[in-house]
Amino acid sequence: MNQSTHKPAVITNKLTKKFGDFVATNEITFSVDKGEIFGFLGANGAGKTTAIRMLCGLLKPSSGEAQIAGYDVYRETEKIKQQIGYMSQKFSLYEDLTVRENIRFYGGIYDLSLAEIRRKTEHILHNLNLHSVADTLVASLPLGWKQKLSFSVAMLHEPQIVFLDEPTGGVDPITRRQFWDMIYEAAHRGTTIFVTTHYMDEAEYCNRVSIMVDGRIQALDTPRALKSHYGVDSMDGVFQILARGTSTK
Numbered sequence: 066m067n068q069s070t071h072k073p074a075v076i077t078n079k080l081t082k083k084f085g086d087f088v089a090t091n092e093i094t095f096s097v098d099k100g101e102i103f104g105f106l107g108a109n110g111a112g113k114t115t116a117i118r119m120l121c122g123l124l125k126p127s128s129g130e131a132q133i134a135g136y137d138v139y140r141e142t143e144k145i146k147q148q149i150g151y152m153s154q155k156f157s158l159y160e161d162l163t164v165r166e167n168i169r170f171y172g173g174i175y176d177l178s179l180a181e182i183r184r185k186t187e188h189i190l191h192n193l194n195l196h197s198v199a200d201t202l203v204a205s206l207p208l209g210w211k212q213k214l215s216f217s218v219a220m221l222h223e224p225q226i227v228f229l230d231e232p233t234g235g236v237d238p239i240t241r242r243q244f245w246d247m248i249y250e251a252a253h254r255g256t257t258i259f260v261t262t263h264y265m266d267e268a269e270y271c272n273r274v275s276i277m278v279d280g281r282i283q284a285l286d287t288p289r290a291l292k293s294h295y296g297v298d299s300m301d302g303v304f305q306i307l308a309r310g311t312s313t314k
């Protein structure tokens with residue numbers, strides 16, 4: 066039976082990670098609903114990547130609780146890995162493999178059948194309009210294409226939740242907007258999106274946003290409610306007040 070049917074996709078309770086005496090993630094408590102686009106914001110070093118690594122089952126928490134797709138982050142990390150996709154800033158694509166080879170490689174890792182890999186490959190090449198570069202090395206693709214391919218690869222095994230750690234760094238606003246169209250489509254199909262970004266226009270696209278400061282979650286709500294609460298007209302204004310401790314007014 067699917068344990069996650071009626072549960073939120075992500076639940077944490079006082080989740081904490083210490084490195085020696087330093088508390089990188091400090092008692093964070095929140096939940097994310099199925100199909101929600103959840104923005105996980107914070108300045109550099111706020112503790113976002115540390116939290117994501119715990120949620121993905123890659124880093125053992127020091128204390129607190131978390132369940133991903135209904136599975137416990139201490140005891141059920143293998144189950145968690147089957148239910149999630151992960152895309153980091155640095156990608157997981159192999160630059161010295163072609164587009165087609167990367168898809169085949171990850172299809173194998175995710176244990177898809179050859180027929181399924183062929184079907185997915187066609188689907189991705191068609192959706193991303195990559196037919197003409199299917200046999201080109203990933204290294205020579207523009208950054209925006211790599212990001213879209215990387216996202217598609219993270220979704221190959223149809224995970225319930227996908228973690229995107231600054232997925233759109235370094236590309237122009239139009240390319241970022243196209244990337245967000247892919248995020249919306251995935252969320253529409255029921256995938257939960259957990260995304261970090263430094264672009265405040267992207268924070269506006271999220272259903273809810275949390276803002277981390279020095280390891281703690283300082284605010285968590287819809288972009289509209291946060292803007293109203295802090296009396297500003299943009300998420301950049303909210304971020305300036307919370308994460309940088311300054312007012313834009």
Ligand SMILES: Nc1ncnc2c1ncn2[C@@H]1O[C@H](COP(=O)(O)OP(=O)(O)OP(=O)(O)O)[C@@H](O)[C@H]1O
Pocket residue numbers: 084087089107108109110111112113114115116
């Ligand atoms: N393995 C580690 N050992 C010691 N300290 C660490 C370790 N990993 C992270 N830290 C520290 O924990 C803090 C939070 O780091 P983290 O990478 O989670 O921040 P972040 O919010 O993801 O920042 P960025 O936006 O720059 O990626 C930083 O001060 C970092 O130096």
